[in-house]
Amino acid sequence: xxxxxxxxxxxxxxxxxxxxxxxxxxxxxxxxxxxxxxxxxxxxxxxxxxxxxxxxxxxxxxxxxxxxxxxxxxxxxxxxxxxxxxxxxxxxxxxxxxxxxxxxxxxxxxxxxxxxxxxxxxxxxxxxxxxxxxxxxxxxxxxxxxxxxxxxxxxxxxxxxxxxxxxxxxxxxxxxxxxxxxxxxxxxxxxxxxxxxxxxxxxxxxxxxxxxxxxxxxxxxxxxxxxxxxxxxxxxxxxxxxxxxxxxxxxxxxxxxxxxxxxxxxxxxxxxxxxxxxxxxxxxxxxxxxxxxxxxxxxxxxxxxxxxxxxxxxxxxxxxxxxxxxxxxxxxxxxxxxxxxxxxxx
Numbered sequence: 001x002x003x004x005x006x007x008x009x010x011x012x013x014x015x016x017x018x019x020x021x022x023x024x025x026x027x028x029x030x031x032x033x034x035x036x037x038x039x040x041x042x043x044x045x046x047x048x049x050x051x052x053x054x055x056x057x058x059x060x061x062x063x064x065x066x067x068x069x070x071x072x073x074x075x076x077x078x079x080x081x082x083x084x085x086x087x088x089x090x091x092x093x094x095x096x097x098x099x100x101x102x103x104x105x106x107x108x109x110x111x112x113x114x115x116x117x118x119x120x121x122x123x124x125x126x127x128x129x130x131x132x133x134x135x136x137x138x139x140x141x142x143x144x145x146x147x148x149x150x151x152x153x154x155x156x157x158x159x160x161x162x163x164x165x166x167x168x169x170x171x172x173x174x175x176x177x178x179x180x181x182x183x184x185x186x187x188x189x190x191x192x193x194x195x196x197x198x199x200x201x202x203x204x205x206x207x208x209x210x211x212x213x214x215x216x217x218x219x220x221x222x223x224x225x226x227x228x229x230x231x232x233x234x235x236x237x238x239x240x241x242x243x244x245x246x247x248x249x250x251x252x253x254x255x256x257x258x259x260x261x262x263x264x265x266x267x268x269x270x271x272x273x274x275x276x277x278x279x280x281x282x283x284x285x286x287x288x289x290x291x292x293x294x295x296x297x298x299x300x301x302x303x304x305x306x307x308x309x310x311x312x313x314x315x316x317x318x319x320x321x322x323x324x325x326x327x328x329x330x331x332x333x334x335x336x337x338x339x340x341x342x343x344x345x346x
Contacts, residue, residue: 007338007343007344008343016339018332019328019332019334019339019340020340020342022144022145022146022328022331022332023328023332023340023342025144025145026140026141026144026145026327026328026331027098027324028144029140029141029143029144030118030137030140030141031098033136033137033140034096034120037094038094039094039095039096039120040092040094040095040096041095041096041097041098042084042087042092042095042096042097043097043099044077044080044083044084044087044097044099045083046076046077046099046100046101046102047062047064047074047075047076047077048074048075048076048077048082048083048304049074049075049302049304049306050075050082050301050302050303050304050307051075051076051077051078051301052077052078052079052081052082052301053245053286053289053290053301053303054078054245054289054293055289055290055292055293055296056293056296057078057103058103058104058105058106058297059075059076059077059078059102059103059104059301060075060076060102060104060113061073061074061075062074062075062076073302075301076101076102077099077101077102078101078102078103079099079101079117079119079321080097080099080101080117080119081119081246081319081321082304082307084097084119084121084319085121085275085307085310085311085314085317085319086306086307086310088121088123088314088315088317089310089311089313089314089315090310092121092123093122093123093124094120094121094122094123095120095121096118096119096120096121097117097118097119097120098116098117098118098324099116099117099118099119100114100115100116100117101114101115101116101117102114103115108337109335109336109337110267110326110329110337111337112325112337112338112341112344112345113345114345115323115324115325115337115341116324116325117321117322117323117324118137118321118322118324118327119319119320119321119322120133120319120320121275121317121318121319121320122317122318122319123315123316123317124315124316124317125317125318126274126318127258127259127260127272127273127274127318129318130260130270130272130318130319130320131163131165131235131260131262131272133320134163134233134235134262134269134270134272134320134322135159135163135233137322137327138150138157138159138233138264138269138327139159139160141159141327141328141330141331142159142331144331145328145331145332147331147332147333148160150264150265150330150331151265151330151333152264152265152266152267152329152330152333153265153335155229155230155265155266156230156231156265157229157230157231157232157233157264157265157330158231158232159233159264161231161232161233162232163232163233163234163235164232164233164234164235165234165235165237165260166228166234166235166236166237167236167237167238167256168180168220168236168237168238168239168240168256169181169238169256171224171228171236172219172224175223175224175227176202176204176219176223176224177202178195178198178199178202178219179198180195180216180240181255181256182194182198183195183198183212184240184241184242184255185255186254186255187254188240188241188242188249188254188255189242190212190213190240190242191212192211192212192215195212195215195216196210196215199215199218199219204218204219204222204223206218211292212242213242213243213292216240216242216243224236225263225266225268226266227266228263228266229262229263229264229265229266229267230265230266233262233263233264234262234263234264235260235261235262235263236260236261236262236263237259237260238250238253238256238257238258238259238260239256239257239259239260239261240255240256240257241254241255241256241257243257243259244257244258244259244273245285245286245288245289246273246275246276246282246285247259247273247274247275247276248273248274248275248276248277248278257273257274258273258274258318259271259272259273259274260272262322264330265330267326267330268323268326269322269323269326269327269330270320270321270322270323271320271321272318272319272320272321273318273319273320274318275314275316275317275318275319276311277311277312277314277315277316277317278311279308279309279311279312282308282311283303283308286303287303290303325337325340325341328340
């Protein structure tokens with residue numbers, strides 16, 4: 001007999017179905033907006049040589065067996081980014097994809113091991129245009145869901161209100177009383193001792209072996225993110241260059257990067273960049289990320305040499321990834337990400 005807790009139990013499905021139908025309406029509305037803006041929808045392959053080279057992203061590994069019977073290591077991508085940037089190198093100028101992506105070690109209210117990412121790129125356009133896109137998508141999603149606001153738990157966010165643009169440095173000052181830029185030297189190198197001293201002064205606990213990046217992430221998660229996107233959308237802008245492996249430096253301050261994240265109701269929805277196109281610099285950053293991954297987790301992923309070759313001829317562009325399921329969650333006030341996925345991961 002079917003357990004009523006199963007997502008496929010008829011009674012449970014009946015309760016989930018309105019949000020799932022809203023999901024379809026939201027996706028159709030976003031596709032219509034992208035088409036009206038002259039975006040070409042693309043469909044990158046999910047199997048990749050490298051799943052991405054960020055220290056704390058974990059992939060699902062597999063192997064491809066060729067006609068000679070020899071296995072070749074492959075991964076399910078954590079983002080369609082590498083493939084889409086190759087398309088920009090090939091000559092595409094505005095592209096978008098609704099891509100299924102896979103991330104290991106991630107399961108919870110806001111995380112599914114397999115989820116849908118909406119990723120899009122604009123050649124020759126400033127990354128701040130992506131903020132306008134995000135604000136438009138939030139409004140489109142609420143309207144398609146038959147709502148006026150985004151909701152998560154007891155929090156609400158009105159996408160019709162002008163969004164707040166807040167630098168990471170200002171957020172650290174406002175919510176944690178920490179002078180973040182004082183812990184970064186003019187070349188972008190970070191000073192662990194300086195940040196540790198400020199955390200100690202603010203009674204923020206950290207481990208003796210925490211790196212600058214570990215402490216940065218702790219403050220962001222504990223003191224800053226819970227305050228973002230309430231009442232209005234927040235675009236958390238100008239991340240430290242050390243926390244933006246795929247973004248180019250800000251022209252007015254090399255300590256910061258053209259990276260922002262979109263927040264609503266304290267939930268991160270999107271991560272955008274002014275894209276780095278310096279292939280040697282990107283290689284160095286990837287190697288540093290994989291060194292850190294090996295130090296912490298004892299493993300590393302290969303570099304996609306094809307991607308680095310394509311990067312050398314990729315034009316200046318801005319790109320962003322949005323968690324589509326999370327956007328649907330907030331537009332429908334669903335309590336769990338599995339409630340807006342047609343057939344959740346078992």
